[in-house]
Amino acid sequence: MFLFRSLLRILFLLAAMAAPASAQSPVLGQFLGEVSPSELIEGADAFGPIRDDLPVVPVQTGGETVGWAFVTSDFVGTTGYSGKPIHVMVAIGQDAVLRAVRLVKHSEPIVLIGIPEAKVQALTASYAGLDIAAEAAVGGVAHDLNIISGATVTIMVIDDSVVRSSIRVARTLGLGGLAPETAPEGPKYAINAEATAAGDWQTLVGDGTIRRLSLDVGQVNRAFEQVEDPRAAARPIAGAEDDTFIDLYATLVSIPGITDALLERAEGQNLRDWLAEGEHALLVAGRGQYSFKGSGYVRGGIFDRIQLIQGDISVRFRDRDHRRVGAIATDGVPTLSEMDLFRIPADIGFDPTEPFRLQLLVQRDVGAIERVYTTFEMGWQPPAAFLEPITPEPAPAAAIAPEPDEASAKTALWQRIWRDKTVEIAVxxxxxxxxxxxxxxxxxxxxxxxxxxxxxxxxLTFTLVFLGWYANAQLSVVNLMALANSLATDFTWEAFLLDPLTFILWFAVAAALLFWGRGAYCGWLCP
Structure with missing residues (x-):
């Protein structure tokens, strides 16, 4: 334990030394000089000053504002596969239609390794012309989702951040007839820890405690007929139209009454021990032809087929925030092929008393290495029985709530991860x-x-079981590419400290190289 605390202190000092000094300033200012006004809006000749109340800049023609420019990471989370933000500059017109979208900076190792930069740039630029007023009307899902095979997570982050940040800017500025969202009137709520849930599956589904998304083959085939790529419709799923494609269930299992209803006592206690203060957990279960987990998380550590969306926040779950469920304890549970827990971090602003959406990404092969994608969603909100009204404290009016310091948030995140993995680190x-x-x-x-x-x-057996199967701490060339790219740009420790076992293993391998060459890695530590 003394060794662990000492290592944690050393890493904290290293991260503090590497933290950028400009963490509190808008990201927009870092990239404004790299793009000319005419690149964003045709005929524009100048940028106005960055607003004090909102990190946006007016794009002007002859002194008249014809649109606004901003960077997505000033408004929403844009963390990609690399663990670092993907910065996209967006220009939006007074009619809430996007005029230009530019990928200005990223650290994605997958793009660096095998996917041409130009391909990702072109897909990002294709968001020009998107009607944000139409997107706002339906929750940001009015457009087709185009994804590059092999870069699913990266493109989904770009898509999500462009749409959600644009909606937020358009609402705040009143573009395209949109108006700022106002806080709902009425009482505020907290989770009622004393409330209990029904004792059987059918009732839990019926009263909304568990939400269900059931898709058959016919529904999915018809959805792919609506996408722009005609190859998707030409490759329908074989089988009867009413065959089950996926039967998906989800609930916020960290609510105490739901925990007790669905999990065995020991598993419920394990869940409570797993969650730190302010964290929550989603139970997702399913059956059918399609897996909501897929296999991408095994290689890349991110579950790219599901994401949670609540207002301006979205959560893509990583393998470190995932656990399997052995069994669901309530009566009448159908036969389920997948039952999994996903942890929702405390620092993203998730509110368990508010509704959220779970988005499912469905893919279809249209070529040897090409895929087309579409999405389906289910909504969830806590039943009234699990809510209790609270008296809100009066708060001073402010144009924008102050955002937490990015460097402090990142430091707190990796420190929490290291504490959570104390046992694995010790082993x-x-x-x-x-x-x-x-x-x-x-x-x-x-x-x-x-x-x-x-x-x-x-x-070697222990290496296979512990490092390979249990801890998923497989070292790969992707780690090296991410390190090389970080050293060539703005190096920070935070992205690498998010995975403590991989971090320690790479240091051990580097030290072993000095004494024994690559034998320690190739012969002993590679599962």
């Missing part, structure tokens, strides 16, 4: 210490061929 430290001792005294250890064989087989 890895013991594992590396044993291997180090064996390597330093290998002449003594290898005197017995039989003992050496048994030790090696045992260690």
């Amino acid at each position: 890895l430290a013991v594992m590396l210490a044993v291997l180090t001792v064996v390597f330093f005294f290998q002449d003594l250890v290898t005197r017995s061929a039989r003992a050496t064989l048994w030790f090696r087989m045992g260690f």
Whole structure:
């Protein structure tokens, strides 16, 4: 434990030294000089000053404002596959139609490795012409979702951030007839920890405690007939139209009454121990031909088929925020092929008393390496029985609520992750210490061929089970590409500290290279 605390203090100092000084300033100012007004709106000749109350800048023609420019990461979370923000500059007209969209900075290793930059830039630019007033009317899903195979998470972040930030700007500025959203009148609510849920599955689904999205083959085929790419309609799913494609269920299982209704006592306690103060958990379960998890998270650590959306926030779940559920305890549960818990971080602003949407991404192969995508959604809101009114404290009026300091938020996030993985870190430290001792005294250890064989087989088995299957701490070239790109741009420790086991393993491998070459990695630590 002393070693863990010491390591945590050292990493905190390193991260503090590497934190950018301009964390509190709008991102817009960093990129405004890289784009000319005429690139954003045809005929524009100047930018006005950045507004004090909103990180947007007027785009002007002859002194007249013809539109507004902003960067998505000033308004919504844009963290991509790399763990760093994807910055997109957007120009929007007075009619709430997007005039130009430019990818100005990213750190995505997948794009750097095998997907041409121009392809991602072109897809980002294709959002020009999007009618934000129409998007606002239907919750941001009025357009077709175009995704580049192999960069699903990256493109989904771009799509989500462009649409949601544009809606927010258009509402705030009153563009296209949109008006700012006002806080709902009436009482505020908190979760009633004493409320209980029904004791059987059918009632829980019927009263809205559990929400259901049931899609059959015919519904999905018809949805793909509506996308722009004609190849999608030409490859329908085989089978009867009423065959189940996916039967999806979801609920906010961190609400105490729902926890007790759905999870065995031990599993419910494990859930409570897993969640820190302010965190919540979503239970997602399903059956049918289509998996809501897919396999992308095994390679990349992100579940790219589902995301949670609540107002201006969206959550894409990572493998470190995921646990499987052994069984659901209530009566009448249907046979489910997938049952999983997803943790909602405390620092994103999620409100368990407010409605949210769970978006499901469905893909269809249209070529050897090409796919077309469409989305389906289910809404969830806590039943009235789980809410209790509270008396709100009066708050001073403000144009915009102050945003938390980005550097502080990132530091708090990785520190929390390290504390949550104290046991795994300790096991890895013991594992590396044993291997180090064996390597330093290998002449003594290898005197017995039989003992050496048994030790090696045992260690490799532990590596496979613990590092590979349990901790998912597989080192890969993607980590190196992300590091190389970060060193060439604005290096920060935070993105790498988010995965403590991988971070420690890379340091161990680097140290071992100095003494024994690549043998420690290739022969012992690669599951």
